[in-house]
Amino acid sequence: MRKRLSSMDTAPDGSNLAGVRHIILVLSGKGGVGKSTISTQIALALRHAGKKVGILDVDLCGPSIPRMLNAHGQDVHQCDSGWVPVYVDQEKSISLMSIGFLLERPDDAIVWRGPKKNAMIKQFVGDVAWGDLDFLIVDTPPGTSDEHITTMDALRPFNPMGAVVVTTPQAVSIGDVRRELTFCKKMGLPVVGIVENMSGFVCPHCTECTNVFSKGGGEELARHAGVPFLGCVPLDPLLTQSLEQGKDFIKEFPKSAAYSSITSIAQQILDGVTQGS
Amino acid sequence: MADVPENAPQHCPGTGSSDAGKGSACQGCPNQSVCASGAAAGPDPAIEEIKEKMSTVKHKILVLSGKGGVGKSTFSAHLAHGLAEDEGKQIALLDVDICGPSIPKIMGLEGEQVHQSGSGWSPVYVEDNLAVMSVGFLLGSPDDAVIWRGPKKNGMIKQFLRDVDWGEVDFLIVDTPPGTSDEHLSVIQYLSGAHIDGAVIITTPQEVSLQDVRKEINFCLKVKLPIIGVVENMSGFICPKCKNESQIFPPTTGGAEKMCSDLGIPLLGRVPLDPNIGKSCDTGKSFFTEIPDSPATLSTLIIQSSSIICNHVF
Numbered sequence A: 001m002r003k004r005l006s007s008m009d010t011a012p013d014g015s016n017l018a019g020v021r022h023i024i025l026v027l028s029g030k031g032g033v034g035k036s037t038i039s040t041q042i043a044l045a046l047r048h049a050g051k052k053v054g055i056l057d058v059d060l061c062g063p064s065i066p067r068m069l070n071a072h073g074q075d076v077h078q079c080d081s082g083w084v085p086v087y088v089d090q091e092k093s094i095s096l097m098s099i100g101f102l103l104e105r106p107d108d109a110i111v112w113r114g115p116k117k118n119a120m121i122k123q124f125v126g127d128v129a130w131g132d133l134d135f136l137i138v139d140t141p142p143g144t145s146d147e148h149i150t151t152m153d154a155l156r157p158f159n160p161m162g163a164v165v166v167t168t169p170q171a172v173s174i175g176d177v178r179r180e181l182t183f184c185k186k187m188g189l190p191v192v193g194i195v196e197n198m199s200g201f202v203c204p205h206c207t208e209c210t211n212v213f214s215k216g217g218g219e220e221l222a223r224h225a226g227v228p229f230l231g232c233v234p235l236d237p238l239l240t241q242s243l244e245q246g247k248d249f250i251k252e253f254p255k256s257a258a259y260s261s262i263t264s265i266a267q268q269i270l271d272g273v274t275q276g277s
Numbered sequence B: 001m002a003d004v005p006e007n008a009p010q011h012c013p014g015t016g017s018s019d020a021g022k023g024s025a026c027q028g029c030p031n032q033s034v035c036a037s038g039a040a041a042g043p044d045p046a047i048e049e050i051k052e053k054m055s056t057v058k059h060k061i062l063v064l065s066g067k068g069g070v071g072k073s074t075f076s077a078h079l080a081h082g083l084a085e086d087e088g089k090q091i092a093l094l095d096v097d098i099c100g101p102s103i104p105k106i107m108g109l110e111g112e113q114v115h116q117s118g119s120g121w122s123p124v125y126v127e128d129n130l131a132v133m134s135v136g137f138l139l140g141s142p143d144d145a146v147i148w149r150g151p152k153k154n155g156m157i158k159q160f161l162r163d164v165d166w167g168e169v170d171f172l173i174v175d176t177p178p179g180t181s182d183e184h185l186s187v188i189q190y191l192s193g194a195h196i197d198g199a200v201i202i203t204t205p206q207e208v209s210l211q212d213v214r215k216e217i218n219f220c221l222k223v224k225l226p227i228i229g230v231v232e233n234m235s236g237f238i239c240p241k242c243k244n245e246s247q248i249f250p251p252t253t254g255g256a257e258k259m260c261s262d263l264g265i266p267l268l269g270r271v272p273l274d275p276n277i278g279k280s281c282d283t284g285k286s287f288f289t290e291i292p293d294s295p296a297t298l299s300t301l302i303i304q305s306s307s308i309i310c311n312h313v314f
């Protein structure tokens, strides 16, 4: 890493999160199920609902969010109260912090053991000058280890609203996500709900729907675990394309297969907030 | 590579570091005096013990990817099945994904337990010539989460390599979690005396995945781990009804092929998205025996890859 930023000891602990109203973690025991995808899409949908959103990417070994929001290659700067996050849009309605912004070359590997990762995450939680946000979405790597424990420990004083847990429908993924729910319980983190991602693919040639990764596992798990089910997001090539190019899927493809499920997930989050307050 | 004891404070510089016992983080650490004396700086004795243990294991292959959910465990499991088709060969499959062990399910071994034998833990056998070890065999229930930080995961990996009674083995396949962190460093460090033949890297075709996989390749270069080749998984989906192909995960930047030619590493092959592969993993059945004539070329690829791997290692 080239752009080493010094730790801010001027700001009193936590003051940088004082203007953040709701914190949501996006979690999964399984990799590649769409955590970063769901994080970005929830952020975009909330933005379209008029909210101010920040995204904190604590996946240090595989940061995906900068590319997905077409912000890769940007720099993080320093101000009096900490690190200035990268703004994704002109209106500054989505701000983003990721280790991707601190790498000298995009292909550099972060080869760090736990303690170094933990130190970085603590800085991410404490030192980013988010300003006023309606929502802070925290995207995580898969698993239940250093990053997750440290993020939870650092965020606990700010009472996170809860976790959106992402899974794909097949048993191999559900198995890991069951364990993630145990993690949430042990950490005292409420589960906002489960999202079943990549359920079903509609063939663009003949409109036949194939359950590429089977179907229904997420909903069944939610029932079994007694947590809300937020909905299924189908496999949608327009979504994959948008993420590859960093386009705003919610704005550009309101007729696509995944659009309604994503906006409904965001709506349920908004409803949860109004009910809670 | 620093080793951090389980009871070390947050910013432990590592027992092998020149700051060991002297850093500001060392104040109050129970190991401070040992570290300051330099006694801990020597190489972990486990490396030598593992070298000894691994003297009966001919070849060691890691399956890696920077990205999650790309099919590392699927490939590892089927490579193990594929190599074990030769009854004259002894195959071992080790799952070092401590927080997300999928191998028990994919191998149809859920609910199995590890037994203690005189010479260590005995692995679980799928066939006479196919032994499997995973943290999944040590958990009491499918809801048990392994909420461990690095040092505890490393300790488990050390035990898997040192204390499992593997016996005479021709190929040890190691399935890993995504990333470039504790688990990866530990396997490589603990096997540093024993020689790893190389790594097979798995990716899917889209850039979101490739950008992480390039990091993994740089990691391999950094730790001088030879790369046997790259497998592109989930490339293209053939509709079972109309037989037309769709790119669910489109190779927007040229896919694995372009990455491999840019970086000068071999592409071992491609496997399409095939619901049958997913099903065979969920039900724990070998794709070889259960669905031998499915359109997916997983079995073909495994056969090719095993022969490339055999050529690579002999």
Ligand SMILES: Nc1ncnc2c1ncn2[C@@H]1O[C@H](COP(=O)(O)OP(=O)(O)OP(=O)(O)O)[C@@H](O)[C@H]1O
Pocket: A029, A030, A031, A032, A142, A170, A172, A173, A212, B065, B067, B068, B069, B070, B071, B072, B073, B074, B075, B097, B100, B102, B176, B177, B178, B233, B234, B235, B271, B272, B273, B274, B275, B276, B277, B278, B279, B281, B282
């Ligand atoms: N070619 C394929 N076609 C269809 N399904 C596949 C294919 N390859 C893998 N899968 C399925 O995709 C899922 C993810 O695969 P797998 O668990 O092997 O990934 P992984 O890289 O080991 O993930 P993790 O990083 O979480 O360990 C599994 O359910 C598997 O059955």
Ligand SMILES: Nc1ncnc2c1ncn2[C@@H]1O[C@H](COP(=O)(O)OP(=O)(O)O)[C@@H](O)[C@H]1O
Pocket: A028, A030, A031, A032, A033, A034, A035, A036, A037, A038, A064, A197, A198, A199, A233, A234, A235, A236, A237, A239, A240, A243, A244, A258, B068, B206, B208, B209, B248, B249
């Ligand atoms: N519903 C979906 N439809 C199509 N592609 C998807 C969908 N969800 C995720 N993807 C794609 O799958 C890949 C993995 O998703 P990602 O969000 O990076 O997973 P994770 O963060 O869990 O590792 C990405 O290329 C993403 O674009």
Ligand SMILES: [Mg+2]
Pocket: A035, A036, A037, A059, A062, A064, A140, A141
């Ligand atoms: Mg991600």
Ligand SMILES: [Mg+2]
Pocket: B072, B073, B074, B097, B100, B102, B175, B176, B177
């Ligand atoms: Mg796996």
Ligand SMILES: [Zn+2]
Pocket: A203, A204, A205, A206, A207, A208, B239, B240, B241, B242, B243, B244
């Ligand atoms: Zn079709």
